[in-house]
Amino acid sequence: MKSPARGLLTGVAVAATVGALAGCSAADADQATDGKVELRVATFPPGADAAAYEAFAAQEKQFEADNPDIDIIGVEYEWEGPTFAVQLAGGSLPDVFTVPFTDSKTLLENGQLMDVTDEMEELGYTDSFNPIILDGVTDDEGRIFGFPRQAYAMGLHYNRDLFEQAGLDPDSPPTTWDEVREYAQQISEETGKAGYAQMAINNTGGWQLTAQTVARGGRTQTDGQDGTATSTIDNDGTKATLQFLHDLRWVDDSFGSKVDLDWGTINQEFAAGNIGMYTSGSDVYTALVRDFGLDPEVYGLTVVPTEGADPGTLGGGDIAVVSPTVDDATKAAAVTWIDWYYMQKLLDEDAAVLDAKTLSESGQAVGTPVLPVLSRELYEESLGWIEPYINVPRDQMTPFTDAIWDQTPVGEPKKSTQEVYALLDGVVQTVLTDENADIDALLAQAQTDAQALLDQ
Template identity: 50%
Template sequence: MKFSRTSRAALAFVGALALSGTLVACGSSDDKSADAGSTTLDPNTKVTLNVVGLLPGAKPEAQTALAQEVTDFQKENPNITVKTHDYEWKATTFAADLAGGTLPTVFEIPFTDAKTLIANQQIANMQAYLDSLSYAANFNKNLLQYGQGEDGKVYAIPAKSIYAVGLHYNRNLFTQAGLDPNKPPTTWDEVREDAKAIATKTGQAGFAQMSKDGTGGWQLTVDTYARGGRMEDGKKATVTNEQTKAALQFLKDLRWTDNAMGANFDYDWSSINQAFAAGKVGMYTSGQDVYTSLVQTNNIDPKSYGLTMIPLSGSNSGVLGGGTMAAVSSKASNNEKAAAIKWIDAHYLRKYTNADAAAKQAQVQVASKQPVGTPELPIFSQQQYEQYQGWIKSYVNVPLDQMTSFTGKVFDAKLVNEPAVATQDVYKSLDTVVQAVLTNKDANIDQLLTDANAKAQRAIDAS
């Protein structure tokens, strides 16, 4: 599979990753290079670096692959000891984890959070360290700017999961419902019809929606964009728009008229993935890159998985895009920052710029039965990404032929950034709206959105 067009828009992100355990940044007792302002790690200086690992509950095979990656890195950098920690970003806990010092030294953040963390001086200026990488000038500048401060310096680095939201569907449930899994729905009316068929014929939820910890507002924004609406206009909240109302009415009809959404209306990102992989959900929307997590954490049957474009309607319709950035604690010493850029290079980025690194990582993943080739959007250039795909072609083990109705169309769609101001607060104000529509048959959509708009506006004004 190859994407056929260049990326058209800067992407933002609401993510997918949270943390357990209290971590203390561990540097060398002799940190003279930090005092000297050096950006180079003395090879005789010992550094212990705490970094993000996998999602909690990741399968042993995924842990094995990560452990091998750490071993290889430490052989290449014998003075750096890497300690990985399970991590899942959640809007409801991240700020407290950061303030309480429970995050690793190197952690992951949504594109939407970087500017606030920079302004609050909570993440380190990594410009000088980034400049040490040979490919530093090759980043997609539209992506890189999300991690830049007002001083123009880079504080957070585009790292992974650059995505566009798609419609994920269970091919087995489609077959059981008498639907053709090779012809997924292309309109919202068809989504509704297929959801009803799945619920009626299989007893499972034909369609499910995230609804808490900011994910309800995130996916309602996805639904709004797909219909041509927007949640903000500059610093003005616009969540009362007609497209958001239409998206909520769609959910209300599926839930109360069609009885096609099952019995669970309390999903977040992790739990909806779990339900989908277990065959309890026919369709849901999320980033196109979620297949990797479905394998690593949820043991999905690859034959059951399908990915298609989210239906788009209206002249201003678009696909919400996003991604993950790597950041370093502002409390990190210079030695830790120098070690961190080496890890960010080896763990996240080098595979896109070096054929040997790409092949080596793919070999480890295949040996550990991990996904290789899950669709992504380019961190660097389209040409460089297609070159990377060529390097790993012989190792690809994901069912790309079951994703072509997404990968063949995504670059024909408009990619739209997330709401730029008070993003997480805007999403959280909409969680309660989604929850009310799914749990209260008499929910008043207009009133719910009026109340949410006021909350969102207060958050925007305070930002």
């Protein structure tokens, strides 16, 4: 569910599965060799292409050359909140993995993340992070439980080829929700494909409903100064979003027949050329190409349309964290890996260039639009560092990269985030499966039910 300056918070959780990386068995991970510290680290979701693993293998070799006392064991990994506790208890999580911003507060409060305050301060860049982002992994006593490593803003992803087939200009994507609806109907009529689709299950329906509520000036939750939260789901922005989905599905017949998509399946459908437009994190291009086989030539990205009195753009991202079950030696190795693999390429020119060169030589995406977890200035400077290796079609993303800085970043709801998203999944599914769904009644009930979750 997955999407990094931000003043934005979080992304979405999708699945948490762990399996051995090619060439690494479970027995390998449990057996020490030559006195080295064996460190199990998260790599890619199942289904990543061979080139991704080739790039990781090259980076693994570079790291181990610099750190000969650490043996890296890569494991496949994809986050899923509902199964996290089971995997943690069962010992099947990697020693180093990532979690979305939305879940970091809950996990640290539950004692499910390792305290890395001293290590981060020793590395000397605690003060380098955007304080809003760092707050997501900081407890009430100021202790830090993870390294923010990537952020994104919500974007509208579109298929340039379907635009052209429908007689639309792919260099002029829609700028309002009314235009999105018009474009979707034209794509559907001219190509027979879904002009627009939206996630609806596994908490992603609630995630995207929240994102589009924010884009229309609404908010689904407000925070009190005493740690309480108030559900505000029943607002004009949420209602307009549900009416938009209803009209696409039942009036225009441009939504398509698949109403049970989540992060993985909507990416699969989009990469296969079956969807004209959908919303998701701006960083999803990498996964679309690496994991789902998207042809880069057909890809387009623009900002999510905004309207209303107080519109914003929902953001997200993830945190690199250490399992709370590891010993001191493994923890030290884990922090060394996080610093090398995730952080230094954000801070240091040589590290950034090495990372970009390695990824580029293995055919991996370099230059996918993200938002900086440090500062905009450093992020833009880093793009200059790696410019020779950027291989994503950024000219097809300029409607996003030119306009995103003018939108107001908004973080995801902070309390019971995934539980409320799961609740809202049902609202989205009802609208997409029942032509006569009573949107007002659905919102009133969802607000009551969400408040009960927030009051627990």
